Amino acid sequence: MSLAETSTADAPLVLGTHTLQSRLIVGTGKYDTLELMRQSLDASGSECVTVAVRRERLYDPTGRNLLDYIDFHRYTLLPNTAGCYNARDAVRTAKLGREILLGLENPGADWVKLEVLADTKTLLPDPVETVLACEQLVELGFQVLCYTTDDPVIAKRLKQVGATAVMPAGSPIGSGQGILNPNNIRICLEYLKGEDPNYPVIVDAGVGTASDVAFAMELGVDGVLLNTAIAHAKDPVRMAHAMRYATEAGRLAFQSGRIPRRLYASASSPEDGVIGRTASAEP
Numbered sequence: 001m002s003l004a005e006t007s008t009a010d011a012p013l014v015l016g017t018h019t020l021q022s023r024l025i026v027g028t029g030k031y032d033t034l035e036l037m038r039q040s041l042d043a044s045g046s047e048c049v050t051v052a053v054r055r056e057r058l059y060d061p062t063g064r065n066l067l068d069y070i071d072f073h074r075y076t077l078l079p080n081t082a083g084c085y086n087a088r089d090a091v092r093t094a095k096l097g098r099e100i101l102l103g104l105e106n107p108g109a110d111w112v113k114l115e116v117l118a119d120t121k122t123l124l125p126d127p128v129e130t131v132l133a134c135e136q137l138v139e140l141g142f143q144v145l146c147y148t149t150d151d152p153v154i155a156k157r158l159k160q161v162g163a164t165a166v167m168p169a170g171s172p173i174g175s176g177q178g179i180l181n182p183n184n185i186r187i188c189l190e191y192l193k194g195e196d197p198n199y200p201v202i203v204d205a206g207v208g209t210a211s212d213v214a215f216a217m218e219l220g221v222d223g224v225l226l227n228t229a230i231a232h233a234k235d236p237v238r239m240a241h242a243m244r245y246a247t248e249a250g251r252l253a254f255q256s257g258r259i260p261r262r263l264y265a266s267a268s269s270p271e272d273g274v275i276g277r278t279a280s281a282e283p
């Protein structure tokens with residue numbers, strides 16, 4: 001390990017019983033081809049990929065299965081309940097995901113990304129049904145990674161009912177609008193990590209490009225989950241690289257502590273003893 005690597009070494013991301021070296025979790029949907037998805041997952045450096053259990057297109061036009069393109073030795077699968085609009089469907093879908101992954105002997109059988117949406121136009125989470133489903137899934141022994149709005153009150157409630165991680169949206173799924181309300185994310189972090197600094201908070205959904213990811217990480221979240229920004233980029237593989245570096249850069253910047261914003265300038269070289277000084281503080 002080089003000196004640079006030693007000095008930037010980071011703790012892994014711990015999500016319940018799962019430990020991940022990469023803080024980027026990526027989706028598997030929306031790719032033009034499964035081969036492009038495979039290459040993009042590889043470039044992202046992620047070790048955890050989320051798969052919609054109710055996925056409509058599990059097979060590509062040539063009849064090949066999505067799961068044939070995911071190396072189970074390399075990636076932990078995170079089944080998700082995308083496409084569910086009430087707690088009952090979400091719980092049923094999570095159980096189905098568990099059965100599928102048990103059959104595949106993938107370690108992802110014991111967890112789920114809970115997504116209970118309110119409507120098809122906004123794809124925003126339904127907070128009431130999300131809390132209900134989270135409670136039931138925890139009762140059933142799932143480790144629940146819970147997609148939610150950026151509302152700190154709901155985020156806190158999800159932690160109270162036993163969510164393993166809370167994952168507030170930066171902005172609506174697939175919108176690419178980035179982090180619309182950083183102050184809400186800051187309050188989520190305060191509420192969720194106040195007495196428990198290791199409690200995982202992940203921004204899930206809405207990022208459009210690498211700077212959105214870096215910004216999220218600089219706020220102090222533990223990771224980012226994204227899909228569309230890579231899958232729908234002009235060059236998904238290149239964007240996956242960008243997202244990987246942005247996650248790492250944002251994390252390093254957060255750990256380093258940014259300088260405070262100042263209204264006025266502060267010269268980079270000493271002001272004292274400048275020869276022949278004529279400038280004044282005011283214009």
Ligand SMILES: CC(=O)[C@@H](O)[C@H](O)COP(=O)(O)O
Nearest residue numbers: 027173174205206226227228
């Ligand atoms: C893949 C997945 O789980 C999505 O529902 C997730 O919320 C990502 O959203 P973006 O596609 O906006 O990154």
